[in-house]
Amino acid sequence: MQRRLRLGLMALKYALRVREQLAALDEILALAAEVPEMQAVVWVKIIETYRAVDESALDVAWRKHMPKLDVENASLIAKKWFAEGKAEGKAETLLRLLGRRFGEVSPRYRDAISAATIEDLDTWLDRAIDAMSIESVFVPVAH
Structure with missing residues:
Protein backbone atom coordinates (compact mmCIF):
# COMPACT_ATOMS: atom_id res chain seq x y z
CA MET A 1 0.00 0.00 0.00
CA ASP A 70 2.29 -5.71 -24.10
CA VAL A 71 1.70 -4.03 -27.45
CA GLU A 72 -1.26 -2.02 -26.13
CA ASN A 73 1.20 0.25 -24.38
CA ALA A 74 2.88 0.99 -27.70
CA SER A 75 -0.40 2.46 -28.93
CA LEU A 76 -0.52 4.64 -25.82
CA ILE A 77 2.89 6.02 -26.73
CA ALA A 78 1.74 6.70 -30.29
CA LYS A 79 -1.27 8.57 -28.91
CA LYS A 80 1.03 10.61 -26.67
CA TRP A 81 3.12 11.68 -29.66
CA PHE A 82 0.02 12.72 -31.58
CA ALA A 83 -1.34 14.67 -28.60
CA GLU A 84 2.10 16.16 -28.01
CA GLY A 85 2.22 17.49 -31.55
CA LYS A 86 -1.26 18.94 -31.21
CA ALA A 87 -0.39 20.58 -27.88
CA GLU A 88 2.91 21.94 -29.22
CA GLY A 89 1.09 23.54 -32.14
CA LYS A 90 -1.45 25.18 -29.86
CA ALA A 91 1.30 26.32 -27.48
CA GLU A 92 3.25 27.89 -30.36
CA THR A 93 0.12 29.63 -31.61
CA LEU A 94 -0.67 30.95 -28.13
CA LEU A 95 2.88 32.23 -27.62
CA ARG A 96 2.78 33.97 -30.99
CA LEU A 97 -0.59 35.57 -30.26
CA LEU A 98 0.48 36.71 -26.79
CA GLY A 99 3.73 38.11 -28.17
CA ARG A 100 1.88 40.09 -30.83
CA ARG A 101 -0.71 41.42 -28.39
CA PHE A 102 1.35 42.01 -25.23
CA GLY A 103 5.04 41.94 -26.17
CA GLU A 104 7.64 39.56 -24.77
CA VAL A 105 6.08 36.61 -22.90
CA SER A 106 7.70 36.10 -19.49
CA PRO A 107 9.26 32.76 -18.48
CA ARG A 108 6.47 32.34 -15.92
CA TYR A 109 3.84 32.26 -18.66
CA ARG A 110 6.04 30.21 -20.99
CA ASP A 111 6.38 27.56 -18.26
CA ALA A 112 2.62 27.56 -17.67
CA ILE A 113 2.02 27.10 -21.39
CA SER A 114 4.54 24.26 -21.69
CA ALA A 115 2.92 22.41 -18.75
CA ALA A 116 -0.69 23.08 -19.81
CA THR A 117 -3.27 20.58 -20.95
CA ILE A 118 -4.84 20.93 -24.38
CA GLU A 119 -8.03 22.12 -22.68
CA ASP A 120 -6.11 24.88 -20.85
CA LEU A 121 -4.39 25.91 -24.09
CA ASP A 122 -7.77 26.13 -25.84
CA THR A 123 -9.17 28.26 -23.02
CA TRP A 124 -6.15 30.57 -23.04
CA LEU A 125 -6.26 30.91 -26.83
CA ASP A 126 -9.91 31.96 -26.62
CA ARG A 127 -9.14 34.46 -23.85
CA ALA A 128 -6.06 35.86 -25.60
CA ILE A 129 -8.11 37.05 -28.54
CA ASP A 130 -9.85 39.81 -26.60
CA ALA A 131 -7.99 39.98 -23.26
CA MET A 132 -7.06 43.42 -21.96
CA SER A 133 -3.87 42.09 -20.31
CA ILE A 134 -1.73 38.98 -20.41
CA GLU A 135 -2.61 38.35 -16.75
CA SER A 136 -6.30 38.03 -17.60
CA VAL A 137 -5.51 35.25 -20.07
CA PHE A 138 -4.08 33.08 -17.28
CA VAL A 139 -6.82 33.36 -14.68
CA PRO A 140 -6.99 29.80 -13.24
CA VAL A 141 -8.96 27.40 -15.40
CA ALA A 142 -11.77 25.49 -13.68
CA HIS A 143 -11.86 21.82 -14.69
Whole structure:
Protein backbone atom coordinates (compact mmCIF):
# COMPACT_ATOMS: atom_id res chain seq x y z
CA MET A 1 0.00 0.00 0.00
CA GLN A 2 2.79 2.43 0.88
CA ARG A 3 4.54 1.81 -2.47
CA ARG A 4 1.29 2.44 -4.35
CA LEU A 5 0.79 5.74 -2.54
CA ARG A 6 4.40 6.80 -3.03
CA LEU A 7 4.24 5.91 -6.73
CA GLY A 8 0.97 7.77 -7.28
CA LEU A 9 2.17 10.88 -5.47
CA MET A 10 5.51 10.85 -7.27
CA ALA A 11 3.87 10.54 -10.70
CA LEU A 12 1.52 13.43 -9.89
CA LYS A 13 4.26 15.59 -8.39
CA TYR A 14 6.39 15.55 -11.53
CA ALA A 15 3.43 16.02 -13.86
CA LEU A 16 3.62 19.71 -12.95
CA ARG A 17 7.42 19.99 -12.83
CA VAL A 18 8.29 19.95 -16.51
CA ARG A 19 11.97 20.71 -15.98
CA GLU A 20 12.39 17.76 -13.58
CA GLN A 21 10.37 15.12 -15.44
CA LEU A 22 13.17 13.48 -17.37
CA ALA A 23 15.36 13.17 -14.28
CA ALA A 24 12.49 11.65 -12.27
CA LEU A 25 11.38 9.18 -14.95
CA ASP A 26 13.84 6.44 -14.02
CA GLU A 27 12.93 6.53 -10.32
CA ILE A 28 9.19 6.56 -11.06
CA LEU A 29 9.39 3.59 -13.42
CA ALA A 30 11.69 1.63 -11.12
CA LEU A 31 9.04 1.98 -8.42
CA ALA A 32 6.26 1.17 -10.92
CA ALA A 33 8.01 -2.11 -11.74
CA GLU A 34 7.46 -3.09 -8.09
CA VAL A 35 3.74 -2.18 -8.20
CA PRO A 36 2.34 -4.12 -11.20
CA GLU A 37 -1.27 -3.13 -10.58
CA MET A 38 -0.38 0.55 -11.11
CA GLN A 39 1.91 0.26 -14.13
CA ALA A 40 -0.75 1.05 -16.71
CA VAL A 41 -2.01 4.05 -14.73
CA VAL A 42 1.50 5.43 -14.34
CA TRP A 43 2.29 4.95 -18.03
CA VAL A 44 -0.89 6.76 -19.03
CA LYS A 45 -0.05 9.64 -16.66
CA ILE A 46 3.46 9.93 -18.07
CA ILE A 47 2.26 9.67 -21.66
CA GLU A 48 -0.49 12.25 -21.19
CA THR A 49 1.29 14.85 -19.09
CA TYR A 50 5.08 14.55 -19.11
CA ARG A 51 5.93 16.94 -21.94
CA ALA A 52 9.67 16.84 -21.23
CA VAL A 53 9.78 13.09 -21.85
CA ASP A 54 10.28 12.40 -25.54
CA GLU A 55 10.00 9.27 -27.66
CA SER A 56 13.55 8.06 -27.11
CA ALA A 57 13.43 8.58 -23.33
CA LEU A 58 10.17 6.63 -23.14
CA ASP A 59 11.61 3.84 -25.26
CA VAL A 60 14.73 3.52 -23.10
CA ALA A 61 12.69 3.62 -19.88
CA TRP A 62 10.20 1.10 -21.23
CA ARG A 63 12.88 -1.39 -22.21
CA LYS A 64 14.70 -0.97 -18.90
CA HIS A 65 11.78 -1.16 -16.48
CA MET A 66 8.82 -2.68 -18.32
CA PRO A 67 10.16 -5.23 -20.81
CA LYS A 68 7.09 -7.44 -20.41
CA LEU A 69 4.47 -4.79 -21.16
CA ASP A 70 2.29 -5.71 -24.10
CA VAL A 71 1.70 -4.03 -27.45
CA GLU A 72 -1.26 -2.02 -26.13
CA ASN A 73 1.20 0.25 -24.38
CA ALA A 74 2.88 0.99 -27.70
CA SER A 75 -0.40 2.46 -28.93
CA LEU A 76 -0.52 4.64 -25.82
CA ILE A 77 2.89 6.02 -26.73
CA ALA A 78 1.74 6.70 -30.29
CA LYS A 79 -1.27 8.57 -28.91
CA LYS A 80 1.03 10.61 -26.67
CA TRP A 81 3.12 11.68 -29.66
CA PHE A 82 0.02 12.72 -31.58
CA ALA A 83 -1.34 14.67 -28.60
CA GLU A 84 2.10 16.16 -28.01
CA GLY A 85 2.22 17.49 -31.55
CA LYS A 86 -1.26 18.94 -31.21
CA ALA A 87 -0.39 20.58 -27.88
CA GLU A 88 2.91 21.94 -29.22
CA GLY A 89 1.09 23.54 -32.14
CA LYS A 90 -1.45 25.18 -29.86
CA ALA A 91 1.30 26.32 -27.48
CA GLU A 92 3.25 27.89 -30.36
CA THR A 93 0.12 29.63 -31.61
CA LEU A 94 -0.67 30.95 -28.13
CA LEU A 95 2.88 32.23 -27.62
CA ARG A 96 2.78 33.97 -30.99
CA LEU A 97 -0.59 35.57 -30.26
CA LEU A 98 0.48 36.71 -26.79
CA GLY A 99 3.73 38.11 -28.17
CA ARG A 100 1.88 40.09 -30.83
CA ARG A 101 -0.71 41.42 -28.39
CA PHE A 102 1.35 42.01 -25.23
CA GLY A 103 5.04 41.94 -26.17
CA GLU A 104 7.64 39.56 -24.77
CA VAL A 105 6.08 36.61 -22.90
CA SER A 106 7.70 36.10 -19.49
CA PRO A 107 9.26 32.76 -18.48
CA ARG A 108 6.47 32.34 -15.92
CA TYR A 109 3.84 32.26 -18.66
CA ARG A 110 6.04 30.21 -20.99
CA ASP A 111 6.38 27.56 -18.26
CA ALA A 112 2.62 27.56 -17.67
CA ILE A 113 2.02 27.10 -21.39
CA SER A 114 4.54 24.26 -21.69
CA ALA A 115 2.92 22.41 -18.75
CA ALA A 116 -0.69 23.08 -19.81
CA THR A 117 -3.27 20.58 -20.95
CA ILE A 118 -4.84 20.93 -24.38
CA GLU A 119 -8.03 22.12 -22.68
CA ASP A 120 -6.11 24.88 -20.85
CA LEU A 121 -4.39 25.91 -24.09
CA ASP A 122 -7.77 26.13 -25.84
CA THR A 123 -9.17 28.26 -23.02
CA TRP A 124 -6.15 30.57 -23.04
CA LEU A 125 -6.26 30.91 -26.83
CA ASP A 126 -9.91 31.96 -26.62
CA ARG A 127 -9.14 34.46 -23.85
CA ALA A 128 -6.06 35.86 -25.60
CA ILE A 129 -8.11 37.05 -28.54
CA ASP A 130 -9.85 39.81 -26.60
CA ALA A 131 -7.99 39.98 -23.26
CA MET A 132 -7.06 43.42 -21.96
CA SER A 133 -3.87 42.09 -20.31
CA ILE A 134 -1.73 38.98 -20.41
CA GLU A 135 -2.61 38.35 -16.75
CA SER A 136 -6.30 38.03 -17.60
CA VAL A 137 -5.51 35.25 -20.07
CA PHE A 138 -4.08 33.08 -17.28
CA VAL A 139 -6.82 33.36 -14.68
CA PRO A 140 -6.99 29.80 -13.24
CA VAL A 141 -8.96 27.40 -15.40
CA ALA A 142 -11.77 25.49 -13.68
CA HIS A 143 -11.86 21.82 -14.69
